[in-house]
Amino acid sequence: MRNFIYVLLGVFFLSIAPLANAQKKTKKPLIVFVCGDHEYSGEQTLPLLANFLEKEYGFETKILKSFPDQxxxxxxxxxxxxxxxxxxxxxxRWRLLPADQITPIEAYLTSGKPIMGFRTSTHSFNYPKGDPLESYNGFAERAFGAPPGWGGIAQHTHYGHNASTDVRIIPEKAKHPILTGVSPDFHVRSWLYRVLPDYPKKGTEWLLMGKAVNPDKVAVDQPVAWTWENEYKGKVFFTTMGHPEDFSVEPFQRLIVNAIHWELGKEVPKKWKGNLNINVPYRGMVNSK
Incomplete structure (x- = not known):
């Protein structure tokens, strides 16, 4: 009788093993979007992008937002x-999160998992001088190879709110998977961010350059998208673009979708399933209700 039970148990475990393996293989990658900027409506554009990723590519997504508002x-x-x-x-943009909320961000960063950032994430945090978390104002340098905050020694700034940006693929990088199907040149509403000469950090791979249109000062072309491997061995994609109107531009949409696949170690889609219907007007800085 005991042998018979062992046989049944053996058959049972053998039968569920393929199912368990299949479930493990089919687990959807989880993408967590962390939104909190005063100006660019990331809490509106990124959920629309997330819906597209779930519907068309089978990813699981989670949107986290500043509460109660941006x-x-x-x-x-x-x-x-x-x-x-x-x-x-x-x-x-310029968050002042408490230590218990910084802890999971730091744990993720140091885990070596892939990480992506948009525009004002160069100045994600703005702790005052002497605050125990003041060093976290340099988060972007460690995470993305970007300037460590706004202004400062890096003189990270932009070329005026009335400017916009002509974007072009760096010819030598045209075959990078992230640039699959992306137009060699396109235009975005984002006013160009100044990151040179000291950033992006050494070791980054620049993919796209931007030229300021109607700048408010003498402008120098700047990298607007790059990849990197940070010190924690995490794959990085960062772009200084991210104005809400950028998300209506098809080459920008494809760039981001490609970068998400690349960061997750998945084949970049050869067939484009866009154009995404993302039409979020620029809100700028507004007071809370």
Missing amino acids: NAEKNIPGLEILKDADLAVFFL
Whole structure:
């Protein structure tokens, strides 16, 4: 009788093993979008991008937002889910998160998992001098190879709100997977960010250059998208683009979708399933209601 039970148990475990393996293989990658910027409506554009990724490519996504609105600098609920994320995407600006919310961000960064950032994430945090978390103002340098905050020694700034940017693929990088199907040149509303001469950090791979249109000062062409491997061995994609109107531009949409696949170690789609219907007007800085 005992042998018979052992046989049944053996058959049972053999029968469920393929199912368990199949479930493991079919687990959807989880992309966590962390939104908190005063100006560029990332809390509106990124959910539309996330819906497209779920519908067309089978990813699982989670949107985290500053609460109660984009101007709330001290609270982004739900950051503990980062421990389960396969990719974290940041669109932050001058947050003052408490230490218990910085902890899961730091744990994700140092885990070596892939990480992506948009525009004002160069100055994700803005802790005052002497604050225990003041060093976190340099998050972007460690995470993305970007300038460590706004202004400062890096003189990170832009070429005026009335400017926009002509973008072109760097010819030598045209065959990079992230640039698959991306137009060799296109135009975005983002006013060009100045990151040179000291950033992006040494070792980054520049993919796209931007030229300021109607700048408010003498302008120098700047890299607007790059990849990197940070010190924690995490794959990085960063872009200084991210104005809400940029998300309506098809080459920009494809660039981001390609970069997400690349960061997750998946084949970049050869067939484009866009154009995405993302039409979020520029809000700028507005007071909370």
